[in-house]
Amino acid sequence: MPFALVGLPHSRQELKQAAGLASRHVAxxxxxxxxxxxxxxxxLRVGYLSADFHAHATAALMADLLESHNRDRFDVRLYSHGPDDGSALRQRVRGAAEHFVDVTPLDLAATAQRIRADGIDILVDLKGHTAGSRLAALACRPAPVQVSWLGFPGTSGAGYVDYVIGDPVVTPLGDAADYSECIAQLPRCYQPQDRQRRPGAAPSRAQLGLRDHALVLLGANAVYKITPPLWAAWMEVLRRLPEAQLWQLSGGDQADARLRDAAAQAGIEPGRLVFMPPVGMDEHLARLQQADLALDSWPCNGHTTTSDALAAGVPVVTLKTNGFPGRVAASILAAAGLQSCVTLDAGAYVERVCALGRDGAERRALHERIASRPEGLYDTPRFARELEALYQRMWERALQGLPPAALPA
Structure with a gap:
């Protein structure tokens, strides 16, 4: 599956080829x-198709947007093929849409038939090539306009998807040849945020296994995103910042042990690595507040994890690469006014992390910038109007009998 390629070094052309093979296979x-x-x-009837309308990263990103849609101009319907976990987020998302349709029992063709029966004008798939996807239902062409957004950082490779929604950072128009869809750009970051999402009281560092006076460097991305060049950069940071601890999301006992061994081989005391176990979304957000600085991964950035760090008030340093997966954090940070945290190569990444690690005043200034809730990132009503305007542009072309075309910001 193309998702396996996302975390590895790859070209945009290779991802398009893999996605095209997968899209044809599943359909x-x-x-x-x-x-x-x-x-x-x-x-306009807009349908969102996803398995993630529960306590999941996608629902956390979408909730405020769904609540902000203009009900006078848009009839918003959710097509869910995932579990009902009874969570507050599930209930919030369900209440934010005019219609919530559980298509879990249906197969792909029947899912498409239900969407067609409801007269959906623009169908937005939120999964792409991720686990549990029903992207292939779009092969039945249930809606006149079909869109890929948010769930998968790249092209679907599917001839049955008309547009991919991005922004000038993650999907520059110059990359059009590497997308099977037409690029539709939002003017700012393509990823919505939740204005209401704020962390609760943080546990103490001692409760988390961290030293009180350490410089805590957060690695909140899944361990599959840790490539040898990234690991080498992190080890260099730890060599230069002897007071630092690396606080990494656990990948399980075996993965954690291998990372400790790799640290020892690099000359770093394994005890400087502290692993955090998986916990619920709210508990995770609260504990992130104990980090001083977040270290992003590359070539696949943290996507929701970058937003989580900022929601907890933690600055993030990223490395911007030449593909969608490696540009997401740069897009989020640009929207937050934190362009100074975006680097372009491994050497600059290490230097920037070390500079911030040594400069508590600059870290505090970045924290204050994040705490101000920058409008470029957290103005969800404006995001909703911009997304709706993009939908309207897609629909106007369809009404005129015109084929899909690139829609610049």
């Missing part, structure tokens, strides 16, 4: 429904 045997002619209506 085998599915036939398009009879074409549906777009019709003008007062309220």
């Amino acid at each position: 085998r045997g599915l036939r398009p429904l009879p074409p549906r002619r777009p019709e003008a209506r007062q309220r």
Whole structure:
């Protein structure tokens, strides 16, 4: 699956090839429904298809946006093929949409038929090539306009998806040849945020296994994103900052042991690595406040994890690469006004981390910038209007009988 490639060094062309093979494979045997002619209506019907309308990163990003949609102009419907976990987030997301349709019992063709029966104008798949996806339902062409957004950082490779939503950082128009879809750009970061999401009381460092006076460097991304060049950069940071501890999300006992061994081989005391176990979303956000600085991963950045760090008030240093997966953190940080935390190569990444590690005043200034809740990142009503305007541009082309085309910001 293309998602396995996302965490490894790859070119955009390689990801497009892998995605195209996967999209054709998952859609085998599915036939398009009879074409549906777009019709003008007062309220545009937008459907979101996902398995993640529960306590999941996607729902956490989407909740405020769904609540901010203009109900006078948009009829928003959620098509869920995931579990009902009974969480508060599940209830919030469910209440934010005009219609919530559980298509879990349906197969791909029946999912598409239900979406067609509801007269959806623009269908937005939020999964792409991730676990539990029903992207292949779009091969049946249930809606006149079909869009990929948010769940998968790259092209779907699918001839049955018209647009991919990004922004000038993650999907520059110059990369159009590496996308099977037409690029549709939001003017700012493509990733929505939740204005209401704030951390609760933080546990003490002692409770987390951290030293009170250490410089805590957060590695909140999954261990599959740790490549040898990234690890070498982190070990160099630890050599230069002897007071630092690396606080890494656990990958399980075996993975943690191997990372400790790798640290020892690099000349770093293994006890300087502290592993955090998986916990619930709210508990995780609260504990992140004990970090001094977050170390992003590359070539696949932290996506929701970058947003989590900022929500907890923690600055993030990233390395911007030449593909969608490695540009997400740069896009988020630019929206937050933290461009000074974006680097372009491994050497600059190490230097920037070390400089911030030694300069408590600059870290505090960055923290204050984050705590101000910058409008470029947290103005969800504006984000909703910009997204709706993008949908309207897609729909106007469809009404005019025009094929999908690039939609610059």
